[in-house]
């Protein structure tokens with residue numbers, strides 16, 4: 123495994139790479155969810171590239187950029203058996219002085235996470251576009267846990283005619299259903315015990331839809347009631363939306379994206395499932 127920090131080195135290695143390149147962009151502090159993406163990339167490609175870069179442009183001024191968890195030594199040890207190249211640029215390497223170009227995907231960034239975190243997807247699409255230009259992957263792998271991020275990146279790739287395939291991989295969960303996330307480490311032990319209520323609410327929505335419930339409002343209402351029973355949980359949004367446009371639906375229409383953002387103290391967790399026909 124080669125660990126590099128500059129764009130010039132990455133470009134040189136890309137030039138020398140024979141066969142397909144599978145790319146997993148990350149912000150580090152890796153967990154089983156990330157590792158499942160790297161394993162998939164390894165299975166499907168000749169060369170695996172993982173980037174580790176905590177992207178300041180996708181954090182709001184009151185968000186957790188400074189305290190976002192970092193553990194490079196542990197990350198590199200986890201990647202060693204699975205990865206050929208780790209690209210770990212500095213902030214100055216990615217955003218030099220006078221940097222002023224941004225990528226904005228419209229419409230689907232207005233809902234859900236986009237509404238709750240203004241500017242977030244502008245930061246995500248810009249950094250992912252830059253990383254794609256530098257790594258030039260054949261395939262890039264993203265977790266379905268960030269469902270809207272996957273939708274935004276797929277749209278950007280389509281709209282800007284980028285020559286790569288975006289692969290969405292299933293959410294990896296703890297035994298009690300909590301979706302794996304680097305931010306889970308912020309939870310106190312009481313909050314950690316309470317957090318699986320998100321998954322329970324998603325399962326409730328799935329069950330209601332399977333029973334033939336046609337009113338999306340009923341799903342939102344029942345999920346809200348269930349989560350509100352958990353005193354440590356503070357709902358930011360609960361959504362039942364069209365899986366393509368991400369606009370809220372009233373009558374159930376499948377496939378639908380059921381998603382939520384819920385705070386436990388200062389820790390904001392997101393989760394989702396897609397209800398299919």
Ligand code: PAF
Nearest residue numbers: 147148149177246249268
């Ligand atoms: O999902 C993430 O970790 C980040 O949003 C990404 C895709 C690495 C861009 O910074």
